[in-house]
Amino acid sequence: MTAAVATALTGGVKGRFLAPALALLFAALLCGIALLISGDSPWLALSTMVGQVTQGTTAVDILNSAAVYYVSGLAVALGFQMKLFNIGVEGQFRLAACVAAIVGGALVLPPVLHTLVIILVAVLVGAAWAGIAAVLRAYRGVSEVISTIMLNAIATGLIAYLIRPDTFGVLQGNNISTQPITPSGRFPGISFGESGTVLGMVFVAAALGFGYWFLLGRTRFGFELRASGESPTAAAAGGVNARRMTLVALLLSGAMAGLVGLPELLGRDFAYTLNAPQGYGFTGIAIALLGRNHPVGVALGSLLWAFLDKAALALDNVGVPREIAVIMQGVSVIAVVIAYEIVRRYELTAQRRRVTGASPAAAPAGAAS
Amino acid sequence: MGITKRFPGVVANSDINLDVATGEVHALCGENGAGKSTLMKILYGMQQPDEGRIEVNGSPVRFRSPSEAIRAGIGMVHQHFMLADNLTVAENVLLGAESLHGIGARARKKIAELAGTTGLRVDPETELAQLGVADRQRVEILKVLYRGARVVILDEPTAVLVPQEVDELFATVRGMRADGYTFLFISHKLDEVRAIADTITVIRRGRSVGTADPKAVTSRRLAEMMVGSELPTPETREATVTDRAVLRVEGLTLLAADGARRVLDGIDLTVHAGEVLGIAGVEGNGQTELVETIMGMRGAQTGRVHLGEQDLSTAGTLARREAGIGYVPEDRTRHGLLPSQPLWANRILGHQSRPPVARGALLDLPATRTDTERIVRDFDVRTPGVEVAAAALSGGNQQKLVVGRELSGSPLLLIASHPTRGVDVGAQALIWEEIRKARHDGLAVLLVSADLDELIGLSDSIKVMLRGRLVADADPATVTPEQLGAAMTGAAA
Amino acid sequence: MTALSESVEVPAAPPRRRMPGWARGALAAAAAVAVLVVTSELTGEHQLTSSGTIQSAVRLLMPILLAGLGGLWAERAGVINLGLEGMMIMGTWGAAFCGLHWGLWAAILGGAVFGALGGLLHALATVTFGVNHIVSGVAITLLGAGLTKYLSTLIFEPVSRNPRQSPQLPGVDTYSVQPLGDWLGAVEDARLPVLADLAGLLRGVLTGFTPLVLLGFALVPLSYWILWRTRFGLRLRSCGENPYAAESLGVSVYAHKYAAVVISGALAGLGGAALVLNPGQLGYLENQTGGRGYIGLAAMIFGNWRPAGLLAGSALFGYVDGLQLRAGGAAVHALLYGASLLAVAVAVWWLYRRHWLAAGLAAAAGAVAYAVYYLSDTVPREFATYAPQLVTLVVLAVAAQRLRPPAADGLEYRRGSGD
Amino acid sequence: AKDTGGGGGSGSSAAGCQRNPAPAGPAAVAEPPEVPPDLNASNLKVGLSYDVGGRGDASFNDAAAAGLDRAKSRLGVTDIKELTAAVGESEDASATRLRQLVDGGYSPVIAVGFKYEPAVVKVAPAAPNTKFGLVDSTAEGVPNVTPLLFAEEQGSFLVGVAAALKTKTCHVGFVGGVETPLIQKFEAGFKQGAKAVAPNIKIDTKYISPAGDLSGFNDPAKGGEAAKGQLDSGADVIYAAAGASGSGAFRAIKAASTPQSPKWGIGVDSDQYQDKNLADVRDIILTSMLKRVDVAVYSYIGAVATNRLDNLPKVFDLKVDGVGYATSGGNVDDIKPQLDAYKSQIIGGAITVSPKP
Ligand SMILES: Nc1ncnc2c1ncn2[C@@H]1O[C@H](COP(=O)(O)OP(=O)(O)OP(=O)(O)O)[C@@H](O)[C@H]1O
Ligand SMILES: Nc1ncnc2c1ncn2[C@@H]1O[C@H](COP(=O)(O)OP(=O)(O)OP(=O)(O)O)[C@@H](O)[C@H]1O
Ligand SMILES: [Mg+2]
Numbered sequence A: 001m002t003a004a005v006a007t008a009l010t011g012g013v014k015g016r017f018l019a020p021a022l023a024l025l026f027a028a029l030l031c032g033i034a035l036l037i038s039g040d041s042p043w044l045a046l047s048t049m050v051g052q053v054t055q056g057t058t059a060v061d062i063l064n065s066a067a068v069y070y071v072s073g074l075a076v077a078l079g080f081q082m083k084l085f086n087i088g089v090e091g092q093f094r095l096a097a098c099v100a101a102i103v104g105g106a107l108v109l110p111p112v113l114h115t116l117v118i119i120l121v122a123v124l125v126g127a128a129w130a131g132i133a134a135v136l137r138a139y140r141g142v143s144e145v146i147s148t149i150m151l152n153a154i155a156t157g158l159i160a161y162l163i164r165p166d167t168f169g170v171l172q173g174n175n176i177s178t179q180p181i182t183p184s185g186r187f188p189g190i191s192f193g194e195s196g197t198v199l200g201m202v203f204v205a206a207a208l209g210f211g212y213w214f215l216l217g218r219t220r221f222g223f224e225l226r227a228s229g230e231s232p233t234a235a236a237a238g239g240v241n242a243r244r245m246t247l248v249a250l251l252l253s254g255a256m257a258g259l260v261g262l263p264e265l266l267g268r269d270f271a272y273t274l275n276a277p278q279g280y281g282f283t284g285i286a287i288a289l290l291g292r293n294h295p296v297g298v299a300l301g302s303l304l305w306a307f308l309d310k311a312a313l314a315l316d317n318v319g320v321p322r323e324i325a326v327i328m329q330g331v332s333v334i335a336v337v338i339a340y341e342i343v344r345r346y347e348l349t350a351q352r353r354r355v356t357g358a359s360p361a362a363a364p365a366g367a368a369s
Numbered sequence B: 001m002g003i004t005k006r007f008p009g010v011v012a013n014s015d016i017n018l019d020v021a022t023g024e025v026h027a028l029c030g031e032n033g034a035g036k037s038t039l040m041k042i043l044y045g046m047q048q049p050d051e052g053r054i055e056v057n058g059s060p061v062r063f064r065s066p067s068e069a070i071r072a073g074i075g076m077v078h079q080h081f082m083l084a085d086n087l088t089v090a091e092n093v094l095l096g097a098e099s100l101h102g103i104g105a106r107a108r109k110k111i112a113e114l115a116g117t118t119g120l121r122v123d124p125e126t127e128l129a130q131l132g133v134a135d136r137q138r139v140e141i142l143k144v145l146y147r148g149a150r151v152v153i154l155d156e157p158t159a160v161l162v163p164q165e166v167d168e169l170f171a172t173v174r175g176m177r178a179d180g181y182t183f184l185f186i187s188h189k190l191d192e193v194r195a196i197a198d199t200i201t202v203i204r205r206g207r208s209v210g211t212a213d214p215k216a217v218t219s220r221r222l223a224e225m226m227v228g229s230e231l232p233t234p235e236t237r238e239a240t241v242t243d244r245a246v247l248r249v250e251g252l253t254l255l256a257a258d259g260a261r262r263v264l265d266g267i268d269l270t271v272h273a274g275e276v277l278g279i280a281g282v283e284g285n286g287q288t289e290l291v292e293t294i295m296g297m298r299g300a301q302t303g304r305v306h307l308g309e310q311d312l313s314t315a316g317t318l319a320r321r322e323a324g325i326g327y328v329p330e331d332r333t334r335h336g337l338l339p340s341q342p343l344w345a346n347r348i349l350g351h352q353s354r355p356p357v358a359r360g361a362l363l364d365l366p367a368t369r370t371d372t373e374r375i376v377r378d379f380d381v382r383t384p385g386v387e388v389a390a391a392a393l394s395g396g397n398q399q400k401l402v403v404g405r406e407l408s409g410s411p412l413l414l415i416a417s418h419p420t421r422g423v424d425v426g427a428q429a430l431i432w433e434e435i436r437k438a439r440h441d442g443l444a445v446l447l448v449s450a451d452l453d454e455l456i457g458l459s460d461s462i463k464v465m466l467r468g469r470l471v472a473d474a475d476p477a478t479v480t481p482e483q484l485g486a487a488m489t490g491a492a493a
Numbered sequence C: 001m002t003a004l005s006e007s008v009e010v011p012a013a014p015p016r017r018r019m020p021g022w023a024r025g026a027l028a029a030a031a032a033v034a035v036l037v038v039t040s041e042l043t044g045e046h047q048l049t050s051s052g053t054i055q056s057a058v059r060l061l062m063p064i065l066l067a068g069l070g071g072l073w074a075e076r077a078g079v080i081n082l083g084l085e086g087m088m089i090m091g092t093w094g095a096a097f098c099g100l101h102w103g104l105w106a107a108i109l110g111g112a113v114f115g116a117l118g119g120l121l122h123a124l125a126t127v128t129f130g131v132n133h134i135v136s137g138v139a140i141t142l143l144g145a146g147l148t149k150y151l152s153t154l155i156f157e158p159v160s161r162n163p164r165q166s167p168q169l170p171g172v173d174t175y176s177v178q179p180l181g182d183w184l185g186a187v188e189d190a191r192l193p194v195l196a197d198l199a200g201l202l203r204g205v206l207t208g209f210t211p212l213v214l215l216g217f218a219l220v221p222l223s224y225w226i227l228w229r230t231r232f233g234l235r236l237r238s239c240g241e242n243p244y245a246a247e248s249l250g251v252s253v254y255a256h257k258y259a260a261v262v263i264s265g266a267l268a269g270l271g272g273a274a275l276v277l278n279p280g281q282l283g284y285l286e287n288q289t290g291g292r293g294y295i296g297l298a299a300m301i302f303g304n305w306r307p308a309g310l311l312a313g314s315a316l317f318g319y320v321d322g323l324q325l326r327a328g329g330a331a332v333h334a335l336l337y338g339a340s341l342l343a344v345a346v347a348v349w350w351l352y353r354r355h356w357l358a359a360g361l362a363a364a365a366g367a368v369a370y371a372v373y374y375l376s377d378t379v380p381r382e383f384a385t386y387a388p389q390l391v392t393l394v395v396l397a398v399a400a401q402r403l404r405p406p407a408a409d410g411l412e413y414r415r416g417s418g419d
Numbered sequence D: 001a002k003d004t005g006g007g008g009g010s011g012s013s014a015a016g017c018q019r020n021p022a023p024a025g026p027a028a029v030a031e032p033p034e035v036p037p038d039l040n041a042s043n044l045k046v047g048l049s050y051d052v053g054g055r056g057d058a059s060f061n062d063a064a065a066a067g068l069d070r071a072k073s074r075l076g077v078t079d080i081k082e083l084t085a086a087v088g089e090s091e092d093a094s095a096t097r098l099r100q101l102v103d104g105g106y107s108p109v110i111a112v113g114f115k116y117e118p119a120v121v122k123v124a125p126a127a128p129n130t131k132f133g134l135v136d137s138t139a140e141g142v143p144n145v146t147p148l149l150f151a152e153e154q155g156s157f158l159v160g161v162a163a164a165l166k167t168k169t170c171h172v173g174f175v176g177g178v179e180t181p182l183i184q185k186f187e188a189g190f191k192q193g194a195k196a197v198a199p200n201i202k203i204d205t206k207y208i209s210p211a212g213d214l215s216g217f218n219d220p221a222k223g224g225e226a227a228k229g230q231l232d233s234g235a236d237v238i239y240a241a242a243g244a245s246g247s248g249a250f251r252a253i254k255a256a257s258t259p260q261s262p263k264w265g266i267g268v269d270s271d272q273y274q275d276k277n278l279a280d281v282r283d284i285i286l287t288s289m290l291k292r293v294d295v296a297v298y299s300y301i302g303a304v305a306t307n308r309l310d311n312l313p314k315v316f317d318l319k320v321d322g323v324g325y326a327t328s329g330g331n332v333d334d335i336k337p338q339l340d341a342y343k344s345q346i347i348g349g350a351i352t353v354s355p356k357p
C-alpha cells in the first residue's frame, strides 16, 4: 500500500472502514487467484455464493448464525479491550449451554420467568468457568491464554459427564440429549414461513451489542477497562485497580460467552445433545479480530463470516471446493489485522504532522533547519 | 562536525561542533532535551545525522550501525541501561562481541581480567537481575572495555549513583584516562562535571554554545551558558503559606520488593495549604517511591497518610485522588497518559469518577470535550483539536495537558514529580506560573525535582532525601544550589 | 542548613546458592521415578511403570515436544507463537505430501518446510508489521487449517478418494537398543518387585523408537546448546530479553527474530511430521493435530521456557495421556496415590526449609489427594481423558509465580525507538 | 537395532478358556429385502447427504456410497447428487444441504447419520412430495421420512463370537472412538457375543474420547495407543469401532502380531479387509462387522422406485442381511459353522441381543 493511499484513508471514519474493506478485497483477490490456479472460476464461485443468499432459508440462517457469532465475538472483544485473551469462550459457552439446558429442562416455571432463569444460569456458568481463569490470572499470574485452553478441554469432559444417561442425560435413539425445555422456557422467534424463522435472541444479541458499546464507550467501567488495556501503568496511576479489572473483565467476558449457545438452545434445539454445535468460541476470536473489538465492526465481521459459512454450502452444487470459504476467512483475518496496523501507524504520523503544522512553537526549531 | 539531526517537529541537533582530544575527559552539559543524547547516539551509529560529518583521528567516517562505531573504537554507556536482566553478566558483556574471544572460557578469563579495572566484583556467571545499580553500570563500562573501545561515551552515568559510587566511578575513569582512554561524559550535575572533566562543551537547544575550562569556570557561569540569558526564574516571593495542614505523612516505611531493604524509612512530612514543599534528592533515593506510596500505588508497610482530616492510609489510588490529590507523574508517557487515546480521553484518566467528566457511573463526553478544550486553551497546549492522540503531541505539550488535568477539579494537594522535565522554556514558564497561581489560591504542593533552580525558586521549604530518609531541611530563601547539592549527596555532614 | 543524620548502611542481599541445573533436573527425574516405582508396587497398578506405557508416552509426547520447542525458539527471541497449532497443521500436510512423493526423509523435511512457511508469515506480521503476537497466531492457525483443507481437497482427494486424508504413506520402521532391550524385557516380565518397574521404565525408553523420535530427543539438547552455548543463540536470546540493548551492541534484531520464528515454525512443522510418521498412522488426516500445538505451548510454559523443563512438561503430558489410553481410569486413579506421596515429600521438604505455610498447604493437598484415592476406586472416564490438561492447570496454578518468561516476550520492537 | 516386529503381549496366556459349544438349531437364512431385478429406476433423482467424512471414509459413508453405486449400475439411476457435512457445523447447515437437494428436485433424499435428524424433521414437512431416508435415526411423526436403522448389536455379537473363538489368551478388547450410544451398541453386542462363547473371557474396553468430543474418531495415534495397551495386557483380538482412529489400532495390532502368537483386529461398518488404505495391515483383519448401509440405501431406493416403502424392514438386522460379518481373507473360514449357528439363533429369536452394555 502506498503512502498516498494510506494517507487518503486515514481521514477519520472513512478510513476506519476503507482499510478493512481494502484488506478484504485483497483476501478475495488472493482466493480468486487460488481458484484460478486450481482451475475453477472465481466469478462462478462468487455469483453462486451471492445467489445462494436468496435461496431457501439461507438469508435467515445467515442472520441467525451471525447473531451467535456476534455474541461470541463480543465476549472475546471484551477481553481483548483489556489485552486479555479469552481463548476459553468455546468451553465457557458449551458448558453454559449444557448446564442451562439441564436446569431449564428440569424446571417448571411460568413462561418469561422460566426463560429468564435459563438465561441467568447460562450467564452464571459462563462467568464461573471464566472465573477460574480470572482468579488464576489475578492471584497466581497464570496466563489466561494457557489456562483457558486447558479449561476448554476440561469443559468437554465435564459436559460428557453431565449428559451421561446415568447423570442428567436422556437416551434418544442413537443420540443423548438433556431433558427438553418445555415451551414455557423457550424464546420465541419470528417466522418468515418458507424462508425460515429468525431466532428471538437475535434481538437480544443486537441489544448486547448496544450494551457493549454503551458500557465501553459511555461508562466509567468501560473507560477503566480500556485504559488498563492501553497502559496498565497509566491506569494504575489514574486509580484503576488492575487486579479487579482483570477479574471483572474476564468474568464479564465469560458471562457474555455463556449466552452464545442460547439463541439456538432456546429458539431451535430446546435441549443440549451430542450434536450441539461447537467452534463458536474460536470463530468469535476471529470475528473480534476482524471487527477490531468495535461493536459495529464485530457485527459486520459476523455477518461476513456467516455469509461465507452459509453461502459456501452452495459451492458444492457447482463443483468448486467449498474450503475456499475457509481460506477466505483465514486470509481476511490476517490481512485485516495487518491493514489495521499499517493504518494505525500512518494515522499517528499524519496526526503528528498535523500537530506540528498547527503548533507555532515548532516553527523556530523548524526554521533553524 | 556540523552535525544536524531533525526529528519530526524538532531539531535535536543543529550544526553542532565537538572536538575531543585523545586521552581527555570531555564533558557535555545542557538542559534536558538539549540534544546531548541524540548527538551521542549519532556518534555511536545508532542514529544517522541529516547533515555533518564525523572524523576519527582525522579521517572521515560514517557509522551506519553501532557495530561500525564499535569497530572504530567507540563505545557507549547509555543513559538508560542497555542490559538484559535474565542474562548473566558474562552474556551481557559478550553479546555482539563474540568474535573477539569467543563465548567460552577464554572470554570469561578476559572478562575477569577487565572486571578489575571497573571495580566489578561479582562472578561473571551471576544473573544480571541480582546486581545493584552501581554494579550494572560497571557491567556497562565493562561491555565497552571488552570491545577494546578507546573512546567511551558515558551518558549521565551518575544520575542513579550514590556519592560513594560516584567517587568510585570517578576513580575508575581517572585510572582509565591515565591508561589513555578518552571519555565523553554527560551530566547535569555541574560540580561533578567540574570535578572530572578536562574540557566542557555546553549545548543549548540543539546547538553548541561554547567550551569552558572546568578549572576556570564556576557552576553558575556554566548554568548560564546552558540556559542562555532568557533564563526564567521560578521565583515565588510573596508567601502564601497558611498553617492549615493539608497533607500529613507520618512514619511512612516501605520495603523493597525482596523485603531486604527499606526504600522509605520513617518519612514524616507536612504540607500546608498555600505551601510548596520541595523534595531534593539524587535520583534513586526514594523520591519516586515516596510519591507513589502517597498516591497509594504502592502499599507502605507502616505509617499514616492524612489529607486534611481524612485518613487515607489504607485508601486506594482512586480514593486518594477523589479526596483531592492531583498527581503529575515523573514519567508522563508511562504513568500520565494513554498514548493512543485522544486528548479528551486522557482528560478522564484519574478523574473517571468525578464531574465534569463523569456523572455517577456514566461518562459525560460533551462536558469532557468542553473541559479538555478549556485546558488546551488555558494551558496553551499546541494541538489542532482534542481528537488527536496524545502520542502525537510533543513532550512539552503532553506535559501541559497533564498539569492542566491534574489542576482541574480544584485539588487540595498537587504532587508534582519533575513537572518540567524535558519541557521547553516556554512551557516550563507556563507550568511554573500555573503552579504558582494555584498555590496562591491555597493549593498545597509536594514538588519533587532534580532541577535545583526550579526547586529553590518554587518551594517555600525544601527537604532533602537520601537513601529513603528525609535527612535535612533547607530554606529556599537562603540556600544555594551548591549547598543543596552537597546535602543531597550526603557530603554536608 | 541543618545537620544530616548518619547514613544508613545498605546490606547487600547474600547471593543465593543454587544447585546447578543438571543436578536439579537429575534430582527431579529421580524423584519422579521413585514416586512411580513406589506407587506401582503399593497399588499393584504395574501399568504405571510398564515399558508399553513409556513407549506410548514417548510416541504421544513427541509432537507436543516438538511444538513446544518451536514455542521455545520463538519466545526466546521475544515472539509469542500462538500459531504453533496452525504451523503444525501445515507440517502434517507438508509431511504427507513430500512423504508420498519422495519418502521418509523428505516427509520430515517437508513437514519442517511447510511449518517454516507458517513461521515466516508470523514473522512478517509480528516483526515487520508489529501485529499483536497472539492476534497473528490465532489468524495463522485459522489460515493453516483452511489452507490444508483446500490443498487436500485439491491434491489428496483424487488419489485417496477422501478429501480429509492423504493416501497411505510408506510405513516407518522402529528401532531398539539391543540386546539391552531384551535383557530388560526379561527382567520386566519376571515381575521382580522394584527391579521390574525400573526395567520397564528403562526399556520403554530404549526400545521401539523411530528415527524421528531420536531426532526429536536430540533436538532438546541441541536447542539448549544452540540457544545457550553459541553466539547465534546468545544474540537470539538477547532479542527476547532486551532488543534495544541487543541493537545497541550491533545485533540485527529483525534478522534474529525472523530466524527464530522461522525455526519455530519448522519445529512445529516437524511436530506435525511426527504425528504423520508415527507408526500406525495413515498419513495426513484433517484435524489430526487436535490442539497439540497449544499443548506444546503449555508444556513450554510449564517448563519455564527451558528445553529440559519443556521435556519434563511434555513427558508429563504424554505419560498421563498414554496411561489413561492404555489402562484407563484405574491407572489414573493410582496416580492420585502417587500425587499424595509427592505432596507429602514436598511437605517434608518445606518443613525442613521451615516454610510452615507451604508445608501445611502441601500436606493438605496430599491429604485431599489421598482421601479422593481412598474413597473412590476409579476416575470417571470423562475426566481420565482430560487428566493431562487438569494436571497442567494444577501445576501452573501452583508454580506460575516462579516462572520467568523472557523479559521482552510479546513486546513490539521497532528499530531505533528505544532510549 | 531395527525392530523386526512382534514380540509384544507379555500378558498372561490363560490356556483355560472354557468355551460353550455352538448352539444347534434350525438353520435360518437371511433374506434381504427384495428389489425386483429388472427394475428400471432411471427416472429417479437421488440426492444423498453424507455425514462428516463423506465418500471415501472407508466406513459407513462409503457403505452408503456403495449402495448408491449399486443403484446406479443395477437400477439405472443416473441423476445423482452427493453432498457432505463439515465438522462441527450447526443444524441449519445440514438443513440447507437437504433443502438444496429438495430444491434441486431430488427425491428420494437420503441423509446419512443421526446428526441429520433435527434437520430432516425441519425440512421434510415442508417438502411433502419428497421422500427422505434417514440412516441411523427416526423422525417420528413425519410421514415422508423413512428411518433406516440397524441392529449393530447383532452384527457385533457375531464378531464377538469370532473373537472369543479365536483368542488364545481368553482375553479380547474393544476400542471405541467416541463414547456415544451408537458405539455403545457395538460394545454391547461384542461383549454378549464373546461371553456367549466363553463366559469367563476377559474383555478390555476403551473409548478414546467421551461423548461430545469427536476427536476420538479422528486420532489414529491414540487409537494405536489404546489398542497397544490392550495387547500388552494380554488381549489378542481387538474390535475397533473407532472411525479413522481404527487404522491406528490395526497398525498396532499388526506390529504386535507374530506367527507364533497371532493377534487379530476386527473391523467395523464396511469390509475393512478390502479397504485400500488398510492394505498393509489387512492380514491381521480377522473379520469386520458389516453394517450394510449399502443394502439399506439400495433397498430404500428400490422401494421408492416401486413405491413399496412398507416392504422395508423396520430395522436392518441379521434377518435381512442388514448387518453381518465379513469373510474376506478367509480368516474365519474355520469357525464359520459356529458363527452361522449363532446367526441362526439370533434370526430365529432364540438369542436376543441387547443394545445396551
Ligand atoms: N527518536 C526521536 N524521535 C523524535 N524526537 C526525538 C527522538 N529522540 C530524541 N528526540 C527529541 O530530540 C530532542 C533532544 O533529545 P536528547 O535525548 O538528545 O536530549 P538530552 O539532551 O539527552 O536530554 P536529557 O538531558 O533529558 O537526556 C528532544 O526534544 C527529544 O524529545
Ligand atoms: N518516537 C518518535 N517517533 C516519531 N516522532 C516522534 C517520536 N517521539 C517524538 N516525536 C515527535 O517529535 C516531536 C518532538 O517530540 P518531543 O517529545 O521530543 O518534543 P519536545 O522537543 O520535548 O517538545 P517540547 O518542546 O514541546 O517539549 C513531536 O512532534 C513528536 O510528535
Ligand atoms: Mg539524554
Ligand SMILES: [Mg+2]
Binding pocket: B033, B395, B396, B422, B423
Ligand atoms: Mg522533550
